[in-house]
Every structure is written in structure tokens, then in C-alpha cells.
Amino acid sequence: MYRIVSCFSNPRTVRLLGCITCALVIAFAFGSRALAGDSTTNPAINYITTGHGSEPIVRSELDTSAGQVYIYTGGFLPVGAHPAMFEYMFGSTAESALTGFITPILLESTTVESSTIYTVVGIAKGFAVKPGSAVQRIQFKMIEGIGMATNGQFTFGFINAMVNSSGVSTATSPGTVDMDDPAVGGEGVGGPGTTNAWGATATSGTPSPVVTLGTTFGAPGAGADFTFLLPYRTYSAQAFVTVVSQ
Numbered sequence: 001m002y003r004i005v006s007c008f009s010n011p012r013t014v015r016l017l018g019c020i021t022c023a024l025v026i027a028f029a030f031g032s033r034a035l036a037g038d039s040t041t042n043p044a045i046n047y048i049t050t051g052h053g054s055e056p057i058v059r060s061e062l063d064t065s066a067g068q069v070y071i072y073t074g075g076f077l078p079v080g081a082h083p084a085m086f087e088y089m090f091g092s093t094a095e096s097a098l099t100g101f102i103t104p105i106l107l108e109s110t111t112v113e114s115s116t117i118y119t120v121v122g123i124a125k126g127f128a129v130k131p132g133s134a135v136q137r138i139q140f141k142m143i144e145g146i147g148m149a150t151n152g153q154f155t156f157g158f159i160n161a162m163v164n165s166s167g168v169s170t171a172t173s174p175g176t177v178d179m180d181d182p183a184v185g186g187e188g189v190g191g192p193g194t195t196n197a198w199g200a201t202a203t204s205g206t207p208s209p210v211v212t213l214g215t216t217f218g219a220p221g222a223g224a225d226f227t228f229l230l231p232y233r234t235y236s237a238q239a240f241v242t243v244v245s246q
Helices: 019-030
Strands: 046-053 069-072 082-088 100-112 115-124 127-129 136-139 142-145 154-159 161-163 169-172 198-200 216-218 237-245
Touching (some): 046 154, 082 100, 100 161, 115 154
Antiparallel strands (some): 082 237, 100 115, 115 142, 115 216
16 A cells, blocks of 8 residues: 655655654754754755565565565656655565665666666665564665656665675675565555565576676566566565655
8 A cells, every 4th residue: 555654744654754854854854954944944845755566574485595586566766756765675584694684775766678678777875684573664875877767667676685885795695675576466565556566686686786887687588687587576665755745
């Protein structure tokens, strides 16, 4: 279901993050000026935060392969969206290390000869993460490339790795986000018109995946740098993004 969080108007909130968390999201995305009582801030501006991706719940599996890339293919981010937080479920240690890595990424999709290509346009800060029984969140703070969805063809994903400024892995881990294979039915958290489909890179790929700006991903036959496994899967992760409205 579509998640809307606003500290100024709060229609139809689902699992509300709360105004304290909302304020943190705004601070992450836009800096602390509005929170510090800056008299130049326009009080008519609303910061609308929505979730996109799949419900972060306990699922049946974790990946055993290290350093792979996972991209949400079931919907798009709103125009003008600034990534703020990455929320995920890392609920099992059965197939993973006690410490793993997540680096969120921003991608733009294009259609090339009827195939969809996903191109890395932004790299966020990476984090070391540990499994737990509750949903976890990390900051989705862009450090390289574009930090905003400039059109309606943007989505997000992540790599199970820490990467350098060139998007090359410096440390990798097995899966850190619960998943179902194949993808589950129903709407994604973005609501009508979205699904729970995610693309995952092939474990046998050579060389190992990178998230260098300009790197492309797609289904087999799309001609991308790295190819998704089929069928598509569902990963327990969503991105919270903030759009400024007046």
C-alpha cells in the first residue's frame, strides 16, 4: 500500500514512521535548515515521503552468493524523489555471515529494442549490517552521481558489498535481505500499478558485478553489462523517498 508521511499534512498513513522519523528523513535528504528554525524556510512547503519496493517481512530464503546486485523492477520512483532511507529485513543467519554489507544504488531505466535496461546513475553510502528479528533501516545518502529522480523512469536497488567511489567492490558478503524465489504476486508497497518483482544478477557472471556509474543491468538478451537471473524474485526491501511540494 502506498505510504505517505508528511509532518504538515498526514493523509492515509500506513505504518506511520512518526514525525520524529519524518524529520530525520527530511534532514537526510535536504539538510537541517528547516529543522533549525531558519526564518527563510517557506512554511507552505510540504515534504512528502513515500515507500517503494516490497514489504520488509521475513521470507523463505537468503542468497548464498556474495557481492550480487538486486534491482526493484516492479515500479518507479516519483519525479523529483530524493532517496532518504533504505528499509529491509535481514532475519536469518542460516545462509549468511553474521555481518554483511549493503550499498544502495539509484538507477534510470530506458527501453532499447523492446528490452528494459537499468543504468546506475547514483551510488549511496554503504553500511555493514547484522541480522535481527525486526525491520532495519539505513540511510540512503547519495555520494556519487545523481541524487534525485529527474523523470518517471527511476528505480533503486542495492549490492551486497562495500564499494569505492568508482562503484567497485572492496568487501562483499552473501545475502543480507530476505527473499522469495520466484516473485510473489500482488502490489508492491507503492500501490496500484506496482508489483513485487526484483531482478538479481547471475551468480556465475564473469567478472563480478560492479555498480560503477553508467553500468547497465537487464534481462537475458537485453545487451546489458550484467544479466538478471530468471524468474524474477521478491526482496524484503523498500526505499523511502522525499518529494518537495507546495
